[in-house]
Amino acid sequence: MDKLTTMQVFIEVAECQSFVAASKKLDLSPPAVTRSIAQLEHSLGVRLFNRTTRHVRLTDSGMRFFVDVRRILEDLEQAEAAVLGSYATPKGVLSVTAPVLFGQKYVVPILTEYLQHNPEVEVRAAFYDRVGNLLDEGLDVAIRIGSLKDSSMFAIPVGNIQKIVCCSPGYLDKYGTPKSPTDLVNHEIILASTVETSTTWRFESIKGKLSVKLHPRLYCNQNGAAIEATKQGFGITRLMSYQIGEELQKGTLRRILCEYEPEPLPINIIYLEGRLANAKVRAFVDLVVERLRASPFINHSQGQ
Numbered sequence: 487m488d489k490l491t492t493m494q495v496f497i498e499v500a501e502c503q504s505f506v507a508a509s510k511k512l513d514l515s516p517p518a519v520t521r522s523i524a525q526l527e528h529s530l531g532v533r534l535f536n537r538t539t540r541h542v543r544l545t546d547s548g549m550r551f552f553v554d555v556r557r558i559l560e561d562l563e564q565a566e567a568a569v570l571g572s573y574a575t576p577k578g579v580l581s582v583t584a585p586v587l588f589g590q591k592y593v594v595p596i597l598t599e600y601l602q603h604n605p606e607v608e609v610r611a612a613f614y615d616r617v618g619n620l621l622d623e624g625l626d627v628a629i630r631i632g633s634l635k636d637s638s639m640f641a642i643p644v645g646n647i648q649k650i651v652c653c654s655p656g657y658l659d660k661y662g663t664p665k666s667p668t669d670l671v672n673h674e675i676i677l678a679s680t681v682e683t684s685t686t687w688r689f690e691s692i693k694g695k696l697s698v699k700l701h702p703r704l705y706c707n708q709n710g711a712a713i714e715a716t717k718q719g720f721g722i723t724r725l726m727s728y729q730i731g732e733e734l735q736k737g738t739l740r741r742i743l744c745e746y747e748p749e750p751l752p753i754n755i756i757y758l759e760g761r762l763a764n765a766k767v768r769a770f771v772d773l774v775v776e777r778l779r780a781s782p783f784i785n786h787s788q789g790q
Contacts, residue, residue: 490562493555495522496534500552501579503542546622553624557764564765576766577606583620584629586680587709587729589613593629596777600770607766615680620758626767627757629774631726639756642775645784646750648727649681651743656719658740664722667698667746674721677702678712682724689746696746713739726751731783750785753778 498508499519509519527534534548544552560578580600584593589611597609612618612625620628620639634641651670664670667689677685677700689696703721706712709729716723717738733739755774757767778784 492522492526493559495519496526497552497556497559499523499535499542500544500548505542549622549624553621556624560764560766575606576604576769578766579608579610580627580766580770581610581612581623581625582627582629582770583612583614583618583623583625585615585631586613587726588629588631592728592778592781592783593774596774599777600773603773604766604769620756626764627755627770627774629778630754630756632751634752634754634756639758641754641756642771644753644755644775644778645781645786646752647784648747648750649724650727650730650741650747651722651724652716652730652734652739652741653722654717654719654738655740657716657721658742660719663742667696667743670698670700670722674704675700675702676704676706676712676715676721676723678709678723678725679705679707680709681712681726681729687724688748689743690748691746727785728783735782753784 495508495512495514498511499505502508502511505519505523506516509516512519523535530551532547532551533545534551536543536545556578563577582593582597583589590613593611593613597611601607601609612623617630618625618628620626630641631647651664657674661673664673667687670687685702686697686699689698704712704715706715709725712723712725713730713733715721717733722742727734730739734741755771755778757771779786
């Protein structure tokens with residue numbers, strides 16, 4: 487096989503995670519697919535797949551190669567379209583990541599809109615509350631909350647969010663409103679561990695910084711669970727403003743201790759350097775920037 491065909495075989499095996507499934511999609515015999523991958527690994531001098539009787543998975547080297555080969559094939563397709571005089575439309579597989587609740591509330595509606603406008607694109611969405619490496623994980627675009635450390639990526643700011651303390655109106659009616667962070671030690675605390683990893687909460691005000699050691703009665707590893715318990719009036723929690731934007735708007739939760747809130751955190755859309763010319767990435771980035779900047783639950787006074 488020529489090098490281009492071998493690359494296409496490699497992509498299919500990686501995406502199908504199966505030599506047999508890839509052979510069916512490519513209309514090749516399984517032995518031909520196996521030989522093609524073996525020759526590719528031999529020429530590169532690295533193992534691209536870990537094989538067992540049940541699974542075929544990319545190695546770390548294979549994952550990096552997968553990202554580059556997929557981009558090369560997509561760029562080649564767009565170059566052919568350009569030389570033929572046709573407009574380069576978004577095609578291929580788009581991989582997107584975002585924090586869990588942010589992804590569910592704000593990114594999913596944008597993804598469905600994007601797919602409706604781009605019928606030749608498939609989207610793979612990975613939502614998790616950790617910072618993954620775009621290159622290592624084969625991701626095209628990430629929505630990140632917080633300061634950025636990797637300068638090798640393009641980043642577009644869309645606004646910022648705030649870490650806020652909140653509770654239900656019923657809880658305040660029953661137990662009173664804390665006037666300062668130190669008052670929280672006398673209240674029921676719900677800890678959302680993905681937002682507050684420590685039981686020591688840090689605050690800021692015009693008087694300076696303050697830390698308060700708390701003893702939560704309820705620990706939640708999912709923000710949605712912390713929100714539900716807070717809405718039911720069990721106690722006070724600390725969450726990101728975007729996570730409870732609708733609840734604050736409806737009045738089912740109330741923001742407290744506003745004057746002690748820390749500096750806001752920026753929201754950025756990031757993507758790997760050199761991807762801007764890729765039609766599928768460019769189309770999604772343009773849409774997600776437009777929609778998030780228009781969101782009523784994201785603060786747009788800073789970060790743009």
